Amino acid sequence: MPVIAECLVDAERVLPALQEAREKLDGAGGELVLNFSAVRRLDVSALRAMEHLAVAADDKAVKVGLRGVNVEIYKVLKLVKLAPRFSFLT
Amino acid sequence: MTSPASVSKQIPIPRESGNGHTSDTTLSNERMAYLEGLVSQARTAAAVFTQFTQEDVDRIVKPMVLAGLEQAPHLARLAIEETRLGVLEDKALKNMVATEFVYDYIKDKRTVGVIREFPERGLVEMAEPIGVIFSLTPITNPTSTVLFKCVMAIKTRNAVIFSPHPGAWRCCYEAVKIMYDAAVKHGAPEGVFTCLESHTLLDNAYLMRHKDVGLIDATGGPSAVKAAYSSGKPALGVGPGNTPVYLEKTADLDMAVVDVITSKTFDNGTICASEQTLVIDDEIYEVVLRKFADLGAHICNEKEAELLGRTVIDPATGFMQPMAVGQKATDIARMVGLSVKPKTKLLIAPIHGVGPDHPLSVEKLFPVLAVYRAKSVAEALKVCVDVNHAGGLGHTAVIFSRNEEIIRQFGELMNAGRIIVNSPGSIGALGGVYNDMVPTFSFGCGTGGGNSTMDNVSIQHYLNIKRVARRTPAHMWLRIPKEIYFNMNAVENLRQFPSRSTVIVTNAPLEQFGHVDIVRRYLPPETRVHVSVIPDAEPEVKVVTEGIEALNFYKADQIVALGGGSVIDAAKLMKLKYESPDADFDELGAPFLDIRKRVVEFPATKINHLRLIAISTTSGTGSEVTPFAVLTDKQRGRKVTLADYSLTPDVAIVDPQFVMSMPKGLTADTGIDCLTHALEAYVSLYASPYTDGNAIQAAQLAFHYLPLAYENPRDEEARSMMHNAACIAAIAFANVSVGVNHALAHAFGARFHVAHGRANALMLPHVIRYNASVPTKFMPSPNQRTYVADKKYATLADLLGLGGQTREEKVNNLVAAVERLLDQLKFPRSIAELGISKEDFERAMPDLVKLAFDDPSGRTNPRMPLMSEMADLLWSAYQGRGVAKSARAAQPQNA
Numbered sequence: 001m002p003v004i005a006e007c008l009v010d011a012e013r014v015l016p017a018l019q020e021a022r023e024k025l026d027g028a029g030g031e032l033v034l035n036f037s038a039v040r041r042l043d044v045s046a047l048r049a050m051e052h053l054a055v056a057a058d059d060k061a062v063k064v065g066l067r068g069v070n071v072e073i074y075k076v077l078k079l080v081k082l083a084p085r086f087s088f089l090t
Numbered sequence: 091m092t093s094p095a096s097v098s099k100q101i102p103i104p105r106e107s108g109n110g111h112t113s114d115t116t117l118s119n120e121r122m123a124y125l126e127g128l129v130s131q132a133r134t135a136a137a138v139f140t141q142f143t144q145e146d147v148d149r150i151v152k153p154m155v156l157a158g159l160e161q162a163p164h165l166a167r168l169a170i171e172e173t174r175l176g177v178l179e180d181k182a183l184k185n186m187v188a189t190e191f192v193y194d195y196i197k198d199k200r201t202v203g204v205i206r207e208f209p210e211r212g213l214v215e216m217a218e219p220i221g222v223i224f225s226l227t228p229i230t231n232p233t234s235t236v237l238f239k240c241v242m243a244i245k246t247r248n249a250v251i252f253s254p255h256p257g258a259w260r261c262c263y264e265a266v267k268i269m270y271d272a273a274v275k276h277g278a279p280e281g282v283f284t285c286l287e288s289h290t291l292l293d294n295a296y297l298m299r300h301k302d303v304g305l306i307d308a309t310g311g312p313s314a315v316k317a318a319y320s321s322g323k324p325a326l327g328v329g330p331g332n333t334p335v336y337l338e339k340t341a342d343l344d345m346a347v348v349d350v351i352t353s354k355t356f357d358n359g360t361i362c363a364s365e366q367t368l369v370i371d372d373e374i375y376e377v378v379l380r381k382f383a384d385l386g387a388h389i390c391n392e393k394e395a396e397l398l399g400r401t402v403i404d405p406a407t408g409f410m411q412p413m414a415v416g417q418k419a420t421d422i423a424r425m426v427g428l429s430v431k432p433k434t435k436l437l438i439a440p441i442h443g444v445g446p447d448h449p450l451s452v453e454k455l456f457p458v459l460a461v462y463r464a465k466s467v468a469e470a471l472k473v474c475v476d477v478n479h480a481g482g483l484g485h486t487a488v489i490f491s492r493n494e495e496i497i498r499q500f501g502e503l504m505n506a507g508r509i510i511v512n513s514p515g516s517i518g519a520l521g522g523v524y525n526d527m528v529p530t531f532s533f534g535c536g537t538g539g540g541n542s543t544m545d546n547v548s549i550q551h552y553l554n555i556k557r558v559a560r561r562t563p564a565h566m567w568l569r570i571p572k573e574i575y576f577n578m579n580a581v582e583n584l585r586q587f588p589s590r591s592t593v594i595v596t597n598a599p600l601e602q603f604g605h606v607d608i609v610r611r612y613l614p615p616e617t618r619v620h621v622s623v624i625p626d627a628e629p630e631v632k633v634v635t636e637g638i639e640a641l642n643f644y645k646a647d648q649i650v651a652l653g654g655g656s657v658i659d660a661a662k663l664m665k666l667k668y669e670s671p672d673a674d675f676d677e678l679g680a681p682f683l684d685i686r687k688r689v690v691e692f693p694a695t696k697i698n699h700l701r702l703i704a705i706s707t708t709s710g711t712g713s714e715v716t717p718f719a720v721l722t723d724k725q726r727g728r729k730v731t732l733a734d735y736s737l738t739p740d741v742a743i744v745d746p747q748f749v750m751s752m753p754k755g756l757t758a759d760t761g762i763d764c765l766t767h768a769l770e771a772y773v774s775l776y777a778s779p780y781t782d783g784n785a786i787q788a789a790q791l792a793f794h795y796l797p798l799a800y801e802n803p804r805d806e807e808a809r810s811m812m813h814n815a816a817c818i819a820a821i822a823f824a825n826v827s828v829g830v831n832h833a834l835a836h837a838f839g840a841r842f843h844v845a846h847g848r849a850n851a852l853m854l855p856h857v858i859r860y861n862a863s864v865p866t867k868f869m870p871s872p873n874q875r876t877y878v879a880d881k882k883y884a885t886l887a888d889l890l891g892l893g894g895q896t897r898e899e900k901v902n903n904l905v906a907a908v909e910r911l912l913d914q915l916k917f918p919r920s921i922a923e924l925g926i927s928k929e930d931f932e933r934a935m936p937d938l939v940k941l942a943f944d945d946p947s948g949r950t951n952p953r954m955p956l957m958s959e960m961a962d963l964l965w966s967a968y969q970g971r972g973v974a975k976s977a978r979a980a981q982p983q984n985a
Contacts, residue, residue: 041141042138042141043138043279043280044134044135044138044279044280044281045280047134047137047138048134072140072141073141075140076137076138076140076141079133079136079137079140079221080133080134080137
């Protein structure tokens with residue numbers, strides 16, 4: 001599956017980064033990779049943005065891969081049942 | 091505080107009335123979406139909260155508490171305006187307790203990550219938040235309960251959806267909002283608290299059953315609590331009480347009267363822990379009532395009391411009338427039509443019993459107190475029990491007394507989570523003010539009250555507490571006699587044991603051989619010596635009983651047991667019963683899995699003290715150093731095996747002069763028993779470096795010297811070394827037990843009357859092969875890091891110089907060495923050779939397997955012997971050498 005783009009998510013700009021990622025979903029198909037290795041924690045608004053991103057990606061048939069997600073954030077995504085909506089890359 | 095923006099616009103919010111009850115019987119889709127939005131919001135907040143550290147949490151809690159304290163009077167005023175219940179000043183006080191006192195209790199408590207450590211037990215407790223809590227709050231203590239729950243939720247990283255009582259919605263909403271704003275301002279996740287903006291029972295039912303709600307915390311009336319528990323969700327449901335108070339004649343009466351008035355009038359009696367029926371000792375009844383009257387209580391006469399009961403208690407339901415709840419005493423008097431002084435604080439009504447015929451004996455959340463005059467302590471306690479059981483189970487009970495024994499008795503009799511002594515019930519039960527109980531606004535009432543907890547609900551109930559349990563190897567030991575003397579003429583050491591009266595326990599042949607004379611010779615000259623000759627067989631109850639009679643008759647202070655295993659076992663049992671006459675052999679023979687955790691304990695109290703010196707005259711059982719003894723009860727047709735280190739002889743003498751005349755057959759049988767002890771102890775689950783050395787040494791000695799002692803019975807060195815080997819092997823198995831070889835041999839030997847050593851010999855090669863293969867089932871054992879039996883056998887083969895390159899070759903060589911030894915000792919090599927028919931053996935098989943399975947010896951075997959595997963082993967032994975692998979195929983189909 002071709003990778004549309006790989007974006008590094010800045011810990012201080014998680015929300016804008018996720019919004020920008022959503023804009024990159026215009027191309028049909030493929031995979032978008034977000035590098036979360038600098039992100040230590042998600043807040044409620046970031047979590048909502050993740051959910052919106054997942055919905056938009058489904059609409060555009062784009063897979064979203066998350067790289068370098070720490071296990072605390074992974075647990076948060078599990079708790080809100082978002083984990084299955086993404087693939088997790090090492 | 092947030093509401094789900096997308097849905098709140100569609101939901102009408104009846105804020106004016108604060109009561110959103112509808113008559114719908116099913117939820118509309120719109121309503122469901124609203125409720126789902128609330129849960130989703132709370133779930134997201136709770137998920138985000140999991141990332142917070144203890145420091146993050148504590149940074150939020152403190153400003154929340156300060157906000158609650160600051161707004162305490164404001165919230166009290168709102169509550170009074172809305173509910174018309176209680177006393178403004180008291181409600182303000184409750185709000186302050188719910189914040190300040192609760193904070194004082196929780197501020198230094200850990201609620202994130204590691205919360206407690208028990209290094210000595212290898213245990214660590216860690217906190218896991220619950221997630222989303224659905225919380226019902228009451229009308230009687232509305233804002234204080236909300237403040238309390240908000241503080242607890244943040245401290246424990248949980249999100250809460252509040253469903254306040256409809257009659258207290260606005261004040262609760264305001265309380266939630268104040269807490270929410272303070273929390274979010276200091277970093278709490280948005281949406282951490284939400285408050286249903288109107289609700290029906292359907293809403294509550296929906297949320298109570300919601301899959302994403304982790305816990306229901308229902309503080310309120312019985313119906314709310316029942317609904318919570320009926321939902322199938324984990325719930326903290328804490329409900330009504332009926333507090334009995336015993337005012338006992340030794341109490342400080344002035345203090346008691348003030349405390350009861352303080353408590354029962356606090357917030358007009360709305361705290362469910364407040365006093366309901368005061369039981370007063372006859373001797374102080376009049377004086378106590380006078381004191382109440384002096385301090386502003388109105389003492390009702392019989393007629394007034396009857397009228398009061400009829401008015402404030404619903405005769406149809408037997409419960410209090412809602413109109414009276416939280417009202418002032420003067421207002422209640424007005425309702426009833428009583429004429430009381432304008433400043434009357436409390437109405438006191440005498441009752442003469444408890445139950446439906448005495449309406450005022452139930453819970454009354456208003457300043458009406460029932461009083462009962464008790465003629466005796468017994469009557470007073472009985473009435474308190476009655477009140478406790480009339481709707482107050484698990485809740486609160488109060489006693490005023492200086493008599494510690496009566497306080498203790500009251501504590502035992504009351505089924506109450508809070509038994510308050512010499513203090514006000516309501517404020518006492520809240521904790522932290524009059525005592526050191528946990529401050530709370532939710533009283534757990536235990537199973538008596540249909541609740542999951544009896545505690546004062548607090549942060550620990552808002553957490554899942556995880557236990558990280560580290561592997562802790564079981565403590566092991568090496569327990570042996572205090573002194574062991576060995577080598578030729580070791581018996582001379584008897585000289586150093588002074589005794590006034592010694593009984594030598596032995597059997598007839600040994601006396602005839604002159605062995606008893608040798609022993610006599612070396613006992614100190616001042617010792618009075620008596621000889622008790624017992625049969626050369628496993629000790630029977632009768633033999634032991636007669637032995638004890640002899641010990642008592644001679645006032646013995648020492649036994650010298652001279653003989654084989656049976657004689658030494660008998661002496662152990664005589665000593666036990668002589669020192670502790672109440673010892674019950676049947677009870678002490680009860681089965682156990684782990685000697686350290688056994689149910690039955692051997693007696694610690696001794697009326698006599700006796701030294702037991704064991705001199706072994708065979709080289710096999712090692713009974714002179716073991717903690718075991720077997721007793722045969724012929725009358726009841728059973729054997730009892732006793733095991734306890736208190737049975738271990740005090741002194742063991744391993745002198746080969748007593749075994750020089752052992753016949754060949756006995757030499758072989760006991761020698762193989764010794765080797766089996768060594769090999770089984772070596773691979774036992776409890777084996778340790780302390781016992782391995784003994785086991786290896788004993789095996790080496792047995793392989794080398796047993797054939798020599800067998801072939802040349804007068805070989806002093808061989809006899810001496812085999813005698814040592816038996817003792818050394820016994821030191822090992824006395825501490826780590828044996829294995830399945832012994833379990834099978836015990837079962838087979840008993841059924842077919844085959845000598846123990848011979849039975850062991852028939853099983854031994856097959857058991858080594860079995861233990862050296864990968865187990866079908868591993869035996870749980872914290873001391874074994876991996877399966878080592880095969881490796882240990884290979885190591886032993888190396889030490890014996892048996893050769894072999896691979897582990898398998900070495901194990902095979904060990905088995906071959908055992909088989910060679912058995913051949914040298916001219917043992918039958920199959921059960922079939924003993925003349926036991928296949929049919930007889932097959933018939934016996936179920937019993938053999940059952941007996942072997944029940945035998946405790948098998949429990950320390952390195953692999954868990956399954957019953958089918960024990961049958962395989964028995965069939966292998968039946969068919970003899972070289973059949974282990976094919977035995978299964980050869981055995982009958984129904985075996």
